[in-house]
């Protein structure tokens with residue numbers, strides 16, 4: 149059994165199996181049942197997690213090869229997504245054992261003075277997480293990570309720090325939040341592809357077609373017409389049904 153520790157106390161036992169680390173309140177480290185908290189119990193936010201598991205992603209026109217090894221997945225795919233946005237560039241990246249945990253660390257933490265403020269930030273976190281193609285079932289503000297050096301029992305791998313990253317401020321996070329509210333399609337397309345104009349269109353792949361990013365949607369000229377944001381995510385995410393089947397196996 150992993151030890152139960154008081155909040156914020158790190159006893160150095162990072163070889164413990166399946167230990168978790170909170171990105172909220174006092175950054176508790178301990179067993180999942182000790183560390184996890186309901187949204188209502190969160191009084192300060194220290195980080196935003198993007199759970200990037202190679203199993204979530206499919207090959208396709210914008211990612212012809214998806215490595216299953218987390219380090220190769222970072223080098224070939226995730227690193228590029230993060231590099232294409234000034235906030236995501238600051239993320240810390242850990243190999244969680246099987247996938248990657250990219251973490252936007254907030255310093256100072258965002259302290260909530262009211263339930264309303266916490267609820268507003270819960271929305272900010274989920275909106276910011278949607279800048280990357282994360283699992284739609286991933287928790288928002290309540291997400292926890294794994295401490296560096298701990299063991300993931302799923303494959304016995306130890307959690308590694310791949311990139312230290314740099315802390316950001318609440319205003320930095322709110323700036324991506326505003327972008328995601330005002331220009332979600334352009335923001336996500338730029339992060340996923342590095343451009344706001346692609347020839348041929350990756351959705352229909354028709355000859356002489358071009359996908360251009362507008363603010364809320366895309367437009368495929370000479371091909372499939374109006375493109376929704378969900379269709380961009382679908383270019384890289386496995387179909388939900390298949391993923392759920394794999395999860396049940």
Ligand SMILES: [Zn+2]
Nearest residue numbers: 349352368371
């Ligand atoms: Zn098209």
